[in-house]
Amino acid sequence: MLKITPYIPILVPVVIIGGLFYPLFGYFLLIDMIALMLISPFKGRFFCGNLCSRGLFNDFILSKISRKIKIPVLFKNMAFRIIILILMMSFMGYRVIQSQGIVYKLGAILVSMYIMQTLVISIIAVTVSPRAWCHFCPAGTIQRFFDRKKHILKAHKDKCINCGICNKVCPMQLPVNEIINHPDCIKCGRCIDSCPKKVLYFKI
Ligand code: SF4
Ligand code: SF4
Ligand code: SF4
Known part of the structure; x- marks a missing residue:
């Protein structure tokens, strides 16, 4: 976890409240997209575990009231994820075209999308598990495609x-001690920090 990671959730109310008064806050969504695409070839889904405002808002805030039940298998299904990716990207493209290239109008559209997505993500976080959405979030799926396996979780298995313990603390509910280097590992490092035998580590 980065030093700034615990402070990132504050961006959620900042973007939502700021965006309601000043549409340019909506461009935060584009900055998010660019950042995760730049990071993923070198660190896989590191952005999700350390820098994403919504993911971390769920980890630090909504996890306190989340039911934390098992994440449905459907959410992890690649076909389902691709369908969600296509639907959401098409919707986003449609809304961007609607803005007719007007800077403020596009900003307002992005703010409304951020609010809508945050609402959906939060409902899933509370009713299922804080990171349930992160299994089929289009931004997470995109990062998997860009991942060049350069920052991977390894183990001294002996x-x-x-x-x-590592399985219990994993926010993505991955079987850490069985599947090292899972493509949906968000590189949060919680399994590493919790392991009493210092088995796990990241190979940079
Ligand atoms: S999967 Fe999506 S919502 Fe979850 S942390 Fe990654 S970018 Fe954020
Ligand atoms: S496997 Fe470890 S580093 Fe990866 S998401 Fe789970 S807890 Fe985080
Ligand atoms: S020793 Fe470490 S790697 Fe092995 S199961 Fe326990 S926490 Fe996981």
């Missing part, structure tokens, strides 16, 4: 005592 030291593992199979205590299962």
Whole structure:
């Protein structure tokens, strides 16, 4: 986790409230998209685990009231994820065209999309699990495509005592001690910090 990671959730109310008064706040959504595409070839889904405002808002705030039940298998299904990606990108493209290239109008559209998405993400976070959305979020799926496997979770397997702590702390509910280097690992490092035997590490 980066030093700034715990402070990132504050961006959610800042973008929403700021955007209601000043549409240019909506361009935060584009900055987010550019940042994650630039980071993913070198660090996979690192953006999700350390820099995404909504993902971290769910981790630090909504996790306190989340039911934290098992994430449905459907959310992890690649066909389902591709369908959501196509639908959301098409909708976004349609809304961008509607802005007719007018800077403020596009900003307002992006703000409304940020608010709408945040509402959906938050409902899923509370009713299922804080990172349930992150399994089929289009931005997460895009990062998987750009990932060049350069920042991967590894293990000194001989030291593992199979205590299962790493599995319990993983916000993505990945079977950490069985599947090292899962493509949906968001590189949050919680499994590494929690392992009593220092089995896990990132290979840069
Ligand atoms: S999957 Fe989407 S919502 Fe979740 S952390 Fe990544 S970019 Fe943010
Ligand atoms: S927390 Fe460490 S020791 Fe325990 S199962 Fe995971 S990798 Fe093995
Ligand atoms: S496997 Fe470890 S680093 Fe990856 S998402 Fe789970 S807890 Fe975070």
